Amino acid sequence: MAGGGSGGGSSNGGVSFSSLLVPTKHSEKSIFLLNQLHSQSYPTLTMGGTGTAKTTNIELFFKTKLNKNDNMIIKRINFSSLTSPLIFQSAIEGELEKRGGKNFGPPLGKKLTLFIDDMNMPEVNQWNDQPTLEFLRYLMEKKSFCFLDKDKRGELKIVEDMIHMGAMGSVGGGRNDIPNRLKRHFFIFNIPIPSSQTIYAIYGTMLNGKFPIDQTASAVVDLIPKIPQVTVQLWNWLQSNMLPSPSKFHYVFSLRELSRVFEGILRMDIDLLNSSIDMAHLWRHECQRAFMDKLSTLKDKEAFMSQLDDFTYVLMAPTPTSAVSPGGIVGDTTSVARRGSTKPSIPSFQPSPAAGGGRQKNLSVQVIKEGSKHYVNFLRDAEYDEENGEMISEAPYIYEDGGTLDSLKKKVLTYLDKYNLQYLNNKLSIVLFEDAMKHLISISRVLGMPRGNLLLVGVGGSGKQSLTRLASYISNYFIFQITLVKGYNVYSFLDDFRELYKKTAMQRKKTTFIISNSDIIDENFLEVINSFLTTGEIPKLFSKDELLSMSSDLRPFAMKERGNDFEDKQSYLLQYFIDSVRSNLHLVLCLSPISSNQTSTSNSTSTSNQMLSKDSFSERCRRFPSLTTCCSIDWFLPLPQEALVAVSKHFLKNIEINSNDDDDNNNSRVTRNT
Numbered sequence: 001m002a003g004g005g006s007g008g009g010s011s012n013g014g015v016s017f018s019s020l021l022v023p024t025k026h027s028e029k030s031i032f033l034l035n036q037l038h039s040q041s042y043p044t045l046t047m048g049g050t051g052t053a054k055t056t057n058i059e060l061f062f063k064t065k066l067n068k069n070d071n072m073i074i075k076r077i078n079f080s081s082l083t084s085p086l087i088f089q090s091a092i093e094g095e096l097e098k099r100g101g102k103n104f105g106p107p108l109g110k111k112l113t114l115f116i117d118d119m120n121m122p123e124v125n126q127w128n129d130q131p132t133l134e135f136l137r138y139l140m141e142k143k144s145f146c147f148l149d150k151d152k153r154g155e156l157k158i159v160e161d162m163i164h165m166g167a168m169g170s171v172g173g174g175r176n177d178i179p180n181r182l183k184r185h186f187f188i189f190n191i192p193i194p195s196s197q198t199i200y201a202i203y204g205t206m207l208n209g210k211f212p213i214d215q216t217a218s219a220v221v222d223l224i225p226k227i228p229q230v231t232v233q234l235w236n237w238l239q240s241n242m243l244p245s246p247s248k249f250h251y252v253f254s255l256r257e258l259s260r261v262f263e264g265i266l267r268m269d270i271d272l273l274n275s276s277i278d279m280a281h282l283w284r285h286e287c288q289r290a291f292m293d294k295l296s297t298l299k300d301k302e303a304f305m306s307q308l309d310d311f312t313y314v315l316m317a318p319t320p321t322s323a324v325s326p327g328g329i330v331g332d333t334t335s336v337a338r339r340g341s342t343k344p345s346i347p348s349f350q351p352s353p354a355a356g357g358g359r360q361k362n363l364s365v366q367v368i369k370e371g372s373k374h375y376v377n378f379l380r381d382a383e384y385d386e387e388n389g390e391m392i393s394e395a396p397y398i399y400e401d402g403g404t405l406d407s408l409k410k411k412v413l414t415y416l417d418k419y420n421l422q423y424l425n426n427k428l429s430i431v432l433f434e435d436a437m438k439h440l441i442s443i444s445r446v447l448g449m450p451r452g453n454l455l456l457v458g459v460g461g462s463g464k465q466s467l468t469r470l471a472s473y474i475s476n477y478f479i480f481q482i483t484l485v486k487g488y489n490v491y492s493f494l495d496d497f498r499e500l501y502k503k504t505a506m507q508r509k510k511t512t513f514i515i516s517n518s519d520i521i522d523e524n525f526l527e528v529i530n531s532f533l534t535t536g537e538i539p540k541l542f543s544k545d546e547l548l549s550m551s552s553d554l555r556p557f558a559m560k561e562r563g564n565d566f567e568d569k570q571s572y573l574l575q576y577f578i579d580s581v582r583s584n585l586h587l588v589l590c591l592s593p594i595s596s597n598q599t600s601t602s603n604s605t606s607t608s609n610q611m612l613s614k615d616s617f618s619e620r621c622r623r624f625p626s627l628t629t630c631c632s633i634d635w636f637l638p639l640p641q642e643a644l645v646a647v648s649k650h651f652l653k654n655i656e657i658n659s660n661d662d663d664d665n666n667n668s669r670v671t672r673n674t
Helices: 025-039 054-064 085-093 131-142 196-210 218-223 227-241 255-265 276-290 298-316 333-338 358-369 405-422 434-447 464-474 490-505 524-534 544-553 555-565 570-584 617-623 641-652
Strands: 044-048 072-078 097-100 103-105 111-117 144-146 156-159 162-169 187-191 391-393 454-457 478-481 511-516 585-591 632-635 655-659 668-672
Touching: 025 044, 025 054, 025 162, 025 187, 044 054, 054 111, 054 162, 072 085, 072 524, 085 131, 131 144, 196 227, 196 255, 218 276, 227 255, 227 276, 227 298, 255 276, 276 298, 276 358, 298 358, 405 434, 405 464, 434 454, 434 464, 434 585, 434 632, 434 641, 454 464, 464 478, 464 511, 464 585, 478 490, 490 511, 490 524, 490 570, 490 585, 524 585, 544 570, 555 570, 570 585
Parallel strands: 044 162, 044 187, 072 111, 103 156, 111 162, 454 585, 454 632, 478 511, 511 585
Antiparallel strands: 097 103, 144 156, 655 668
């Protein structure tokens, strides 16, 4: 199992969080099975619930076993509800070469491993068939498919040296099953939810690597063993109490959300944590960003904060000596195994304000009374030459305590003024009330992480796009948004993505791609977005020769960044190209929870009887699960009264109302100050 399955962040030594793969006994079992079956070219299908590390286990298998084989090519394809046989076949053909006659395959002497994720996602048609899966079944049985060329239609193209692997979520909860005729070709095994001991070991190993004892303040070291346990217990509370419903379908708290908490903690510099209070505040902030931002009602947020306060007492309470394993991590199965023990001692903490006592209890009260601290990476300024005013060095983006919202607001207002001076034709008119500042901090946090993608949910006019633009400007990102013109279609959308891939990979420019509700004029746009979010590979985006040429040009960057891990081979450079795009291109989806059929004024009976339209928010998220699983969610609640007052004052401050009491008609004169 991997601890970094959810995406970006930077841990100790500049290693990307997404590349942190921590082997466990369960992942080793899976890898052994996969290796034995793969060596016999036997198809495998991995099943399991959301966030059980199905894909991560397979990626770990690729990294530890297949990547050492120079004769193996790996092709990843992620299915969605709109994946058609044509899209699927086009993606496969991009990896094939003609071998002679009608025989095609990977380059001579090599084999192709085709990994299909979310295999059960293709939509079931009116005849209860899934044509995409029938195409896959035919390919596995006959090892061929039809030519797409007009002059060769009906003729079969023979495919050689291809091994099939797949992964899919457990059936139920809106997820379809796959046909038995296809299922029979696979060796199927289930990935269960990892045990608490396994989770403790994974994240405990990460924290120990980031915060070594000899370089970290002793008060912080004391909290390190307890953070995985307390976080998992808070996560378990969310799973038990914040259950999904038709209006809260996104209330799914998997290991991805848990990983995002530790992803944020690992961004923090060791030198900036000097006490247990500092670490407690950082932990609370990351829990709020990873868990609370996803909640869609004020009542749920208040319930979460109450639990977070209770678990803060647990975190700050003294740890019983018997609760800590010999390796220094509570529940560190790896450390225990090295010392001959068979099972670690895992205490069951219960949140209670009475936990601890004395100094620890006072510290807990202090942390809670101080309120939520906010951590940002834009406090420091660039360095300029005093004589000529030229920039000597760019501003360092260091993740640190940002202080109070008032002090942060002053800093953000300076950036807002600079933005409006730089973009005179596209000025931002934003009122930075408390909620707006919190959303800005959340957006800035995710954009600061490699592979950080966002789903902002709120009604129109709630400030999603404006805050994203400001946060991107603060981070010095290039901001891109599609321009809808007559004739804009999916091919135009692919052209825009093609240019963004070149900018982010070849020019190394960090970019924010903002997509709003009105930009999605074709549901096929979401198919492209789904491919980017899941694998980073969009079928037919580049020709094979162009992709090889661009990846070769990145060799100097790869050698510099990867150091001793660099491998001078084409497959490695191709993966580095995709990794560069995913690290530098940040997708921000600004969607409304209100579907178009809810706002439509049509009186059509057929329309009014529809339970869900194709473009409703919940339906889109069901058909394209990466929108919620691969993005950090920030839900914009209705504005509170103080926010409405602040906005009103902002727009009325330049208007002077003069009332004339002597006028019989009691007319008023309104003038605008300029």
